[in-house]
Amino acid sequence: MALKLTEKLHVVDNVWSFRFSSDTPFDWTAGQFVQVELPHDKPDGEGTKRWFTVSSAPFEGALQITTRVTGTTFKQALAALPVGGELTLVDPPDGDFVWEDTDKPKVFVAGGIGVTPFHSILKQRAHDHAPLDVSLVCAGRTADLPFKDEVDQWTKSDPHLRVHYVIAQPLSAKSLAVLEPDLMSSLVYVSGPEPMVETLGDQLRAAGLPEAQIKQDFFPNYTEANY
Numbered sequence: 409m410a411l412k413l414t415e416k417l418h419v420v421d422n423v424w425s426f427r428f429s430s431d432t433p434f435d436w437t438a439g440q441f442v443q444v445e446l447p448h449d450k451p452d453g454e455g456t457k458r459w460f461t462v463s464s465a466p467f468e469g470a471l472q473i474t475t476r477v478t479g480t481t482f483k484q485a486l487a488a489l490p491v492g493g494e495l496t497l498v499d500p501p502d503g504d505f506v507w508e509d510t511d512k513p514k515v516f517v518a519g520g521i522g523v524t525p526f527h528s529i530l531k532q533r534a535h536d537h538a539p540l541d542v543s544l545v546c547a548g549r550t551a552d553l554p555f556k557d558e559v560d561q562w563t564k565s566d567p568h569l570r571v572h573y574v575i576a577q578p579l580s581a582k583s584l585a586v587l588e589p590d591l592m593s594s595l596v597y598v599s600g601p602e603p604m605v606e607t608l609g610d611q612l613r614a615a616g617l618p619e620a621q622i623k624q625d626f627f628p629n630y631t632e633a634n635y
Contacts, residue, residue, distance in 0.1 A: 409497040425474040436501030438532040439525040443498040448485035463524040465532035505625040519600020520635030540569035547574040581611035601630035
């Protein structure tokens with residue numbers, strides 16, 4: 409399926425959002441991901457395909473991907489894609505990193521660009537006038553966090569949403585438990601660079617959090633040095 413670029417939006421730092429339309433309607437659930445392909449000259453070893461979480465909310469209709477524009481040939485080709493240019497949707501939206509109805513408290517943990525699925529989920533729920541009954545932990549190398557302005561606006565409009573910003577400090581199960589004393593009884597979503605998500609998941613399991621209470625979303629090719 410062809411996706412046509414309709415808009416480029418600078419988010420913060422080297423983070424950009426790219427919005428696409430399609431002549432063929434399709435649906436997704438907030439928090440899901442897609443695989444896209446962008447053929448370009450002399451692709452590097454990472455190739456012409458990428459997985460991206462859809463950072464827009466389903467009600468918006470337009471599919472948006474948000475990413476750090478790095479020096480890879482794919483990211484450079486994406487940044488250079490003109491409005492009206494196209495890439496290909498390889499696979500339909502997929503994934504279970506979505507809102508789960510449960511009586512347990514929810515804790516969303518985002519490492520840098522890993523905030524994208526939470527942006528989609530919270531934006532959709534805000535649009536639906538559903539309670540944002542979540543604790544969101546946003547970690548970053550600097551205070552230039554993607555979508556911070558929107559998150560702050562949601563906290564003003566819905567007191568159920570509680571936000572912790574963790575800047576230039578590593579996340580751990582211990583530090584999360586300080587922020588969220590009910591962590592071990594919560595459903596915990598962790599999204600961000602793959603090493604961070606793996607390490608934090610292992611720590612949470614070792615601390616006693618049941619497997620059924622952990623959801624993980626891995627962002628490959630990111631580390632704590634570039635997330």
